[in-house]
Amino acid sequence: DAMVIQNPRYQVTQFGKPVTLSCSQTLNHNVMYWYQQKSSQAPKLLFHYYDKDFNNEADTPDNFQSRRPNTSFCFLDIRSPGLGDAAMYLCATSWDRGYEQYFGPGTRLTVT
Amino acid sequence: GESVGLHLPTLSVQEGDNSIINCAYSNSASDYFIWYKQESGKGPQFIIDIRSNMDKRQGQRVTVLLNKTVKHLSLQIAATQPGDSAVYFCAETPNQAGTALIFGKGTTLSVSS
Numbered sequence: 219d220a221m222v223i224q225n226p227r228y229q230v231t232q233f234g235k236p237v238t239l240s241c242s243q244t245l246n247h248n249v250m251y252w253y254q255q256k257s258s259q260a261p262k263l264l265f266h267y268y269d270k271d272f273n274n275e276a277d278t279p280d281n282f283q284s285r286r287p288n289t290s291f292c293f294l295d296i297r298s299p300g301l302g303d304a305a306m307y308l309c310a311t312s313w314d315r316g317y318e319q320y321f322g323p324g325t326r327l328t329v330t
Numbered sequence: 331g332e333s334v335g336l337h338l339p340t341l342s343v344q345e346g347d348n349s350i351i352n353c354a355y356s357n358s359a360s361d362y363f364i365w366y367k368q369e370s371g372k373g374p375q376f377i378i379d380i381r382s383n384m385d386k387r388q389g390q391r392v393t394v395l396l397n398k399t400v401k402h403l404s405l406q407i408a409a410t411q412p413g414d415s416a417v418y419f420c421a422e423t424p425n426q427a428g429t430a431l432i433f434g435k436g437t438t439l440s441v442s443s
Contacts (some may be wrong), residue, residue: 222373259432260419261374268341273430276369310374315430316423321373 221245222322224309230328231299239294239325241309249315250292252284253308255324261308267292268315296327303330342440349407351437353420358401360422362429365394369381369416376407378420407439415441 223242232236239252249268253261265274267286281303283295296303306326310319336416355363361382366374380387380403382392387394393406403420417438421431 224373225405249430258436260435262433263430266430310373318364318376318379319431320376324371324373326371 222223222320224307224322224325226325227323228326229317230330231296232330233301237296237299237327239296239307239309239327241292241294241322242290243309243311243320244290245311245320246289247311247320248289249284249312251310251312251319252282252294253293253310254303255306255308260325266295266315276324299327299329300306301329303327338437339435340438340440342394343410344404345410345412345441345443347410348440349405349439350408351405351407351420351439352405353405353434355401355403355420355422355434357422357432360400360424362423363396363403364421365392365403366419366421366433367414367416368419368436371440373417400402410439410441412441412443413437416419 225240251266252264252265255261263275264278264282265284282296286292304327306324308324309322312319335407364379367377368374378389378392378394380396391408395404406413417436420434420438423431428430
């Protein structure tokens with residue numbers, strides 16, 4: 219089945235130690251998104267790629283970066299994780315920006 | 331800023347009842363709306379969507395109603411089941427180039443047997 223896959227499902231990192239989260243899709247969608255979701259809150263969009271065009275949200279900290287080497291893969295890099303970055307990170311894809319988004323299962327990040 | 335919000339943070343119903351989850355949006359230019367269901371520890375799952383040229387759309391056991399006059403969106407779940415227990419988010423796409431979904435705050439639906 220076509221889907222959005224996130225690895226790992228659970229990630230533990232140390233304060234200040236760089237970490238990379240991975241997302242892949244078999245839907246061949248043009249747009250890939252990264253969201254941060256903290257407990258009992260709505261997903262918060264960090265940035266998205268429309269094909270190779272990177273679109274950063276105005277309030278996304280510089281500590282968060284992203285790479286999309288090809289259509290199928292997108293990475294979230296957190297350069298120096300702080301305790302406040304502990305959250306669920308969700309990847310989503312859509313055919314275009316005005317269309318339904320398909321979400322992956324998420325990666326739960328713990329910062330120690 | 332403009333945002334999508336929900337009227338109630340929690341809703342408790344009995345199994346078999348009909349549930350109605352409400353959402354108010356403030357951006358009159360929004361033209362696409364989605365309801366997502368999120369179970370604990372999982373990613374949001376698409377339930378149903380509606381475009382601004384429609385007032386109502388039905389799926390399996392779910393109906394979405396859009397009232398553009400008062401900028402109100404609702405999700406109706408018929409014969410609610412324990413498996414429907416989750417957090418429900420409404421989301422909108424403002425009709426602006428390059429803008430992605432904006433999520434509301436979520437309503438937690440609890441279904442008791």
